Amino acid sequence: MHHHPQKISRRTAIQAGSVGILGLGMNHVDALRAAPVQEGKTQRAGSAKNVIYIFLSGGLSQHDSFDMKPDAPDNIRGEFNPIPTATPGLQICEHLPELAKRSEKWAICRSLTHRSNEHSLGHHIMLTGRSNAPTGFNGSLPQDTDDPCIAAIANSQLEPRNNLPPVAVLPERLVHYSGRVIPGQFAGKMGSHRNPWFIEAASYHRTSYGAFPEYTFDHQERGNDLERKFQAPNLSLPHGLTRSRVDGLLNLRQTLNDQRRQLDDFAQTEMFDKFRQNAIGMLTDERVHAALDVTNADDAIQEKYGKNAFGWSLLMARRLVSAGVNMVQVNLGNDEAWDTHGNAFPHLKDKLLPPTDKALSALLDDLESTGELDDTLIVMAGEFGRTPEITLLAQYYETAGRDHWGAVQTVWFAGGGVRGGNVIGASDRQGRFPSDAPQTPEKMAASIYQALGIPPTAAWYDDFNRPHQIYHSDPIEGLV
Numbered sequence: 001m002h003h004h005p006q007k008i009s010r011r012t013a014i015q016a017g018s019v020g021i022l023g024l025g026m027n028h029v030d031a032l033r034a035a036p037v038q039e040g041k042t043q044r045a046g047s048a049k050n051v052i053y054i055f056l057s058g059g060l061s062q063h064d065s066f067d068m069k070p071d072a073p074d075n076i077r078g079e080f081n082p083i084p085t086a087t088p089g090l091q092i093c094e095h096l097p098e099l100a101k102r103s104e105k106w107a108i109c110r111s112l113t114h115r116s117n118e119h120s121l122g123h124h125i126m127l128t129g130r131s132n133a134p135t136g137f138n139g140s141l142p143q144d145t146d147d148p149c150i151a152a153i154a155n156s157q158l159e160p161r162n163n164l165p166p167v168a169v170l171p172e173r174l175v176h177y178s179g180r181v182i183p184g185q186f187a188g189k190m191g192s193h194r195n196p197w198f199i200e201a202a203s204y205h206r207t208s209y210g211a212f213p214e215y216t217f218d219h220q221e222r223g224n225d226l227e228r229k230f231q232a233p234n235l236s237l238p239h240g241l242t243r244s245r246v247d248g249l250l251n252l253r254q255t256l257n258d259q260r261r262q263l264d265d266f267a268q269t270e271m272f273d274k275f276r277q278n279a280i281g282m283l284t285d286e287r288v289h290a291a292l293d294v295t296n297a298d299d300a301i302q303e304k305y306g307k308n309a310f311g312w313s314l315l316m317a318r319r320l321v322s323a324g325v326n327m328v329q330v331n332l333g334n335d336e337a338w339d340t341h342g343n344a345f346p347h348l349k350d351k352l353l354p355p356t357d358k359a360l361s362a363l364l365d366d367l368e369s370t371g372e373l374d375d376t377l378i379v380m381a382g383e384f385g386r387t388p389e390i391t392l393l394a395q396y397y398e399t400a401g402r403d404h405w406g407a408v409q410t411v412w413f414a415g416g417g418v419r420g421g422n423v424i425g426a427s428d429r430q431g432r433f434p435s436d437a438p439q440t441p442e443k444m445a446a447s448i449y450q451a452l453g454i455p456p457t458a459a460w461y462d463d464f465n466r467p468h469q470i471y472h473s474d475p476i477e478g479l480v
Contacts, residue, residue: 049416049451050372051327052317053150054360054380055127057174057182058119058338059409061386061402062431064348065093066410067110069388069431076388076430079345087421095353098361104421105364105373106414109476111425111434112381114441117404119336122383123174124184125406127151129445130472134188140180146188148460150445151196153470154327154452155187156460162324163285169329171201171230171313177335190460199292201316202309202334203229209337210347211308211355217347228334230309232292232316291319305362309334310355314363321376326452332356338382342397344390364414377416377451381444385409388430407433411444416451417480424478442473450475 061078063069068082068091082091085103092100099106114131116122120139125131128147136145151167158166174182187194202212210217212228294302294312305311310332317328333352340347360380367373386402393401408427414420425437449458449470459467 049453050321050325050376051154051416051448051451052314052321052363052376052378053327053329053448054314054332054378055329056338056380056382057123057331057333058336058340059122059382059384059386059404060338061340061344061348062110062408062410062427063386063388063402064344065096065353066108066412067427067431068093069429072388072430075390078390080349085421090421090423093353095349096357098357102361102364105368106378106412106420107418107422107424107479109411109413109424109439109444109479110427111408111437112411112439112441112444113408113434114384114406116406117384119339119383119404120180120183122404122406123182125441126381126383126444127184128188129441129448131441137183139183142181142183142186142188144189144191146183146186148188148190148194149185149196150448151185151327151329152187152190152194153460154449154454155196156190156194157454157458157470158326158452160324161326162287164288164320164324165197166326167196167328168199168320168325169196169331170199170316171309172331172334173198173200174331175335189462191463194460196329199233199316201230201233201292201312203231209335210333210351211306211310211359214306214308215310215351215355217351228309230295230312232295287323291323292316294319304366306355306358308355311359311362314359318363318366322370322372327448332380340386340401341391341393341403342401343399344401346399367415373415374417375415377418377448378412378414379444379448380412382409385431388432405432411439413447413479419478419480422478424476437477439476440473443476446471446473447475447479451480 063076064078064080068080069077070082071077081094083094083097083100084091085100087103090103092103114122114125116125116133118139121133121137124133124137124146127149129150130147134145134147136143151169155165155167160166169185174185176182186192187196212230216228294315297315301315302311305315313330313332317330320328338352340352360378363378364373367376384404384406385408387405389402390400391403392399408431425439426435427433428435446456450456454470456471458470460470461467
């Protein structure tokens with residue numbers, strides 16, 4: 001049957017045009033499939049699960065969180081004390097008391113290892129699940145020869161639900177204070193049309209860090225004189241989209257004109273109706289608006305998670321998963337906020353660990369209360385761990401911290417069938433190298449793919465229809 005081109009109203013064109021401004025390219029619209037909204041607990045075919053991947057840009061110190069060494073010399077053990085958890089024999093940092101109470105809901109791997117001590121390559125390794133640098137890797141510039149990130153691979157394999165893209169990354173891209181965009185967070189050799197949906201909810205400022213506005217700090221001492229803001233991206237135009245939102249990026253009028261012309265072209269094809277219906281369906285879906293509008297959530301919910309970037313980000317991730325997004329990557333801390341070279345102990349104690357402890361505990365409780373924790377694997381990792389030795393870079397910092405260390409880090413897991421209270425692997429007495437059951441980024445990535453229901457034989461195909469394997473290892477043994 002021949003389908004005649006449909007005339008579209010100016011309002012519809014503007015609404016649909018907002019998809020591109022939101023960070024949803026036509027690659028996402030093309031992937032959307034209309035599906036009835038499912039009530040109650042989300043149902044999924046087969047063994048597929050949800051995943052929330054929490055990424056701690058900068059690198060969490062294992063010694064000062066989940067793999068403490070209280071019997072090590074003073075220059076290694078650090079200032080914090082271990083406390084018991086609800087699991088006999090398992091201790092973690094005193095500044096994670098809420099997680100300690102909930103240890104039967106989570107597990108840790110203390111032996112993940114790779115060979116890089118450099119931020120950019122470390123990001124690429126832990127965001128792609130590939131231990132080796134790709135040919136021609138440039139730590140200052142994402143390239144189309146980079147390996148695809150885990151989020152992009154999942155985006156290519158999963159079927160959308162409820163008019164939503166299958167994968168989202170929030171609350172912002174990872175951008176260094178210098179303006180350098182961190183490689184490893186994009187689709188790379190898969191092509192930019194396979195990029196995940198980036199939800200830009202945090203206004204960018206080069207010199208403020210952490211769980212703003214409650215816990216803003218400046219660990220690099222560059223002058224923290226401006227406020228960062230967290231706000232849900234608007235899903236309608238023109239209301240809520242001001243010139244300031246696109247200033248320096250796009251001229252608003254030209255953008256809308258270009259979007260209208262593109263839509264006029266699409267209207268000449270038989271596929272336009274699908275694009276329009278799915279895009280507008282997403283823009284007008286109240287569940288999507290509710291998932292994104294976390295700063296206006298019920299006050300008790302915000303207090304539970306924390307009224308800061310960490311709390312709002314994990315609340316948004318939880319709501320998106322419930323609404324139908326299969327995987328959400330949460331960048332918990334902008335611009336290498338966990339890079340605690342100096343002032344490490346006051347910043348961890350006062351600015352980083354408390355909001356993480358609160359928000360992550362709230363996420364566990366929230367998912368468990370609705371029965372969704374069993375269907376949602378939560379993974380928390382950084383690009384590397386930190387050195388055993390405490391050092392002082394006197395030219396930059398007043399007090400000491402720890403340097404980059406790819407040789408070992410602790411990765412935290414919960415939900416999705418994870419055996420609570422479980423410890424996989426171990427580091428040596430100084431926390432320098434794995435001493436038992438070393439694990440790789442490939443194994444971590446395989447555990448994520450397995451939780452999402454992606455079969456071990458799956459492949460993604462490039463523009464020349466060449467297959468590329470997805471699994472490069474078995475999942476972490478004993479995790480689930």
